[in-house]
Amino acid sequence: MNKKELLSIIISLFFLNVAPLKAQELQKEKQPLINVLKLIETKYSISFSYADETIKDKTSTLPNDDLSLEEALAFLKAKTNLDFELLDNRFVVIKKPEIKKTSYNIQNLEEVIITNYLTSGITKLNDGSITIKPEIFGILPGLIEPDVLQTIQSLPGVLSADETVSNINVRGGTHDQNLILWDGIKMYQSGHFFGLISAFNPYTTKRVSVYKNGTRAKYGDGISSIIDMQLPDDIDNEFKAGLGFNLINADGFAKIPISSKTELQLSTRRSITDLINTSTYNQYFKRIFQDSDFTKPKNNTNSISQNESFYFYDVTAKFLYDISEKDKLRFHFLNVKNNLNYDEQSTINDKDEALNSKLTQRNTAIDFTYTRNWNDDLSTTSQIYVSNYDLDATNFDILNNQRLIQENEVYDGSAKMDINYKPNTLIKINGGYQFTEVGISNLEDVNNPIFRSYIKEVIRSHSIYGETNFLSNNAKTRLNLGGRLNYIKKFDMFFAEPRLSFSQRFLNHFRFEVLGEFKSQTTSQIIDLQNDFLGIEKRRWVLSNNNNIPVLKSKQLSAGIHFNKNKLLVSAEGYIKKADGITTRSQGFQNQYQFINAIGSYKIKGIDVLLNKQFNNIISSWISYSYSTNNYTFNDLNNGESFPNNADIQHAITFAGTYTNNNIKLAIGLNWHSGKPTTEPSETDDAEDSVITYEKPNSKNLDDYLRADCSATYAFNISDTAKATIGASVWNVLNKRNIINTYYTLDDNDMVNKVENESLGITPNVSFRVNF
Incomplete structure (x- = not known):
């Protein structure tokens, strides 16, 4: 019998016998406490709330099937x-007995209201945020690794119209509006x-917090969303x-004591x-390289070859x-880089010429963080960081004997003091101060004709913030109320930013939620010409100048209701958001x-609906629907209309399902959304x-747009x-052909040409990973 036949027999026996064997073995053997909790949640229709550190490294056997809920909890204790601690016969709070204070929330619990949101490792909290934990991440259609920025696109209200992680639209905003x-x-x-592909390694990321509204006061910038990735600490x-x-x-990664x-x-x-x-x-x-300067020369008969290196x-x-x-004390370092080189070889006047064009994109960061726990109720964190971004392109045009150098560079330095104080068991207070200095430069250098432009802007801002969090003893009510005050010295301007997050549970299985915020930001990305930076990464970072690039300001309000019972989640959230100070070049x-x-604004109104049903922690299926209307208003354009x-x-609809059983994970899904707006030439065009x-x-x-994806993983022990x-x-x-963008150009004969950008075709991928 060969190995293939043996493997087939093993897999068949596995599916035939896994259910009864699993039930018997789990009853006798110790296993991670988190696995036991999931099974008990399903059996008794309850929900556990705990801090990760509380159950870390804890194991237990399963309680007997004939035990009541109270007896099962006593067994686990x-x-x-x-x-x-059992609350209202539905919620159970887990805490360490050695803590003297009796109220559960002294452990800084963020009550988990929805576990396994879509798949394992994604959780919704009662402050309106979503958390993703890559280490225990399940599986999503089309993904075999827990790519952070791909994962968040599965959330209602978040999508990328061009399928990239560098152009994520959260409730109608542009990517530069995400912090x-x-x-x-x-x-x-x-x-x-x-x-x-996301630039951040998911295997060293412990937790990702995503805010679409109701952002905590400690966060500045990001008028559309916050994506906060945290490493193990x-x-x-x-x-x-x-x-x-x-x-x-x-x-590869390593965690080395x-x-x-x-x-x-x-x-x-x-x-x-x-x-x-x-x-x-x-x-x-x-x-990624369609419709760029890299591919366009191939259509010219004078260009005979290109040798790319990426x-x-x-x-x-x-x-x-x-x-x-x-x-x-903590020290951080990060360096991410993209690099493209290619040679354009042409024959001009019977003479062969070859010149090298290149594009480099890099982000480097360094940070020092010091945390002091003064006592059980008071802690402070001091942080100093520098983040440097550089986009550098050299583009040779052999036919026109021209060389163009473009560079976009950002230096962002920040110093921050954050204070956390717990005056009693019901209230937590967070406050602090942040100083930020951002310098952005843009260079254009042409040799024929000779032209050079170098512009650098610097903004220094001071921010103070404060926030009070109230969580009732019965965990039914949570209120976050805070604000942030930003001062920009260069413009002598103050920006007040109130923040609100309110959550109320009622009738045991329902929760009502209200979120609101005012926010501002001084950095944005613009496009001067579509062929900037070889036409690949066209956007460049710029700073507000309080003139033709205003400070971006937004205000948002949302209200939602969630029903969660017996692994069935029905959620609906309506919102309205307005952003002022956008420019046509940023759009x-x-x-x-x-x-x-021109300078204007956009206003979006919408609703996100999600239906998610889980079956015995093995199957999870969901369908989400988002409806929104998002309109520009520019006083100087379209007659002010x-x-x-x-x-x-x-309209956007996602339908998906996942299957997780022991070491096997399967996922399949369908994504559909209405086409993005476009402008066609007039029939009366001259x-x-x-x-x-x-x-x-x-x-x-x-x-x-329509796309179907699938994925599967299998885990096994090597030793x-x-x-x-x-x-x-x-x-x-x-292999659906989706057009994600269309625009029009004039050819040499002044005839209108239609240019269509296509999405990814059928794209397979395989992976192999070993963890020690």
């Missing part, structure tokens, strides 16, 4: 030496492969490491695309030093407004005037200390 933090450091580059004197690869990149008080966390990832050519790489390459990598390091039981127009610089936003995708005459802006829509995981996924299983 005896096995784990933890206290289990992305890596352990508290602001990031200006979010993607590898110029947006198709506790020294547990345990060595962990992992290695893996897929058809795009290979990576140096002493009882020090630890080093390292990770690195690098593309394999310059070493091996794969079908996945070919699809990514075709998608790679990306990221490196991170975190050093942890516990000076004492009350004092902690990426490719119609009659492409070269116009509103017109559809470039990101006005009015072909003699060398100008395209358009219809009303964004008066038409592209065809609807007592090593576990491997293999995975396979297919993006766009049906």
